[in-house]
Amino acid sequence: MVAVLGVVLDLPATGMTGTGTVAHATVAHPGPLAAAHPGRSAAGHRGAPRQAAVRTVVGLGDSVPAGSACDCSSYVSLIGEALADRQGTDVVADNLAAAGLTTRGLLEQLDDDSARRTLVSADLTIITIGANDFDSGTVEDDDCGPGTGMACYRDDLVRLRADMDAVLATVRSLQTRPGSRILVTGYWNVFADGAVARAEGDRYVANSDSLTRAVNDTLAASARAAGARYVDLYTPFKGESGSGDDTALLADDGDHPAAAGHRLIAREVLSALSEA
Secondary structure, three states, X not given: OEEEOXXXXXXXXXXXXXXXXXXXXXXXXOOOHHHHOOOEOOOOOEOOOOOOOXXXXXXXXXXXXXXXXXXXXXXXXXXXXXHHXXXXXXXXXXXXXXOOOOHHHHHHHOOOHHHHHHHHOOOXXXXXXXXXXOOHHHOOOHHHOHHHOOHHXXXXXXXXXXXXXXXXXXXXXXXXXXXXXXXXXOOOOOOOOXXXXXXXXHHHXXXXXXXXXXXXXXHHHHHHHHOOEEEXXXXXXXXXXXXXXXXXXXXXXXXXXXXXXXXXXXXXXXXXXXXX
C-alpha cells in the first residue's frame, strides 16, 4: 500500500512487465473517487485547480521500466493502476521499455511508426534511460574516480546529454493532447548497488556513485531544458546523505528494482505528477 497525497493507493505486487514490445493494459477504475474523497480535486488538494485526467500512460526506457529481474508489476503498470483509482477513470498503460536499451537506442525506437502512434495518444510519458550508455567494466579505473571529474566517462556524458535532448524533443513533438506531460526519472545507481556493490569493493562503490550523480545531473538538466519534470530517485532509494542501504529495494542482482523498489518509484512519480 502506498500513500499518495493522503490517499492510500493499493499497488499490487504481480502483473505485467515489458519485453521490448508494447505491453498494453487498460486498468478499469473501481468506482468514482470523488465519493470516497468529497471536495478533493484531481490534484488531491481542496480548492486546487483540477488537472485533466490521465487516460493513457506510456513508459519509455530500459530494463527498469520494463520490469526486468522482478516477477512483479513494473512501476509503469502501478502508476496506471493508481491513477485509475485516484481519478475514477479507466487508464491505458502502454509500456514500450526494453531491457538493454541505450539513450541512442530509444531515439531510434522513436522512429518506429508504432511507437510514434502510441506516443501521440499519451497524456503522460515517463522515461527512465541512460544507465546502459556507460560501461561498468571501466568503473574501477583510476580516471573514473570522484576526484577526476569523471574523465573516463566525460565523452559518454556529453553524448547522453545530446541524445536525451533529442529524445525529449521528439517525444514533445509527438504529444498532441492538451496538457500532456513528460516525466524523466533519475537512478539510484547506474550500475549495481546495495550489498552486491559493496561486495565489489570501496572503489566500485565510490566511483559508481559519482557517475550516477553525474548522470542524474545530466538527465535533470536535459529535462529542465525541454520543459519536462525530473523525478529524483537517488534520494528516495539512498536517503538525504546518499549513504543509505537500498538492498531491500533491489532484486537479487543488485541492479534492478524489486517489487518494493517499483512501488517506491511509482510513489515518487505520482507525487511529482501531482505537483506538476
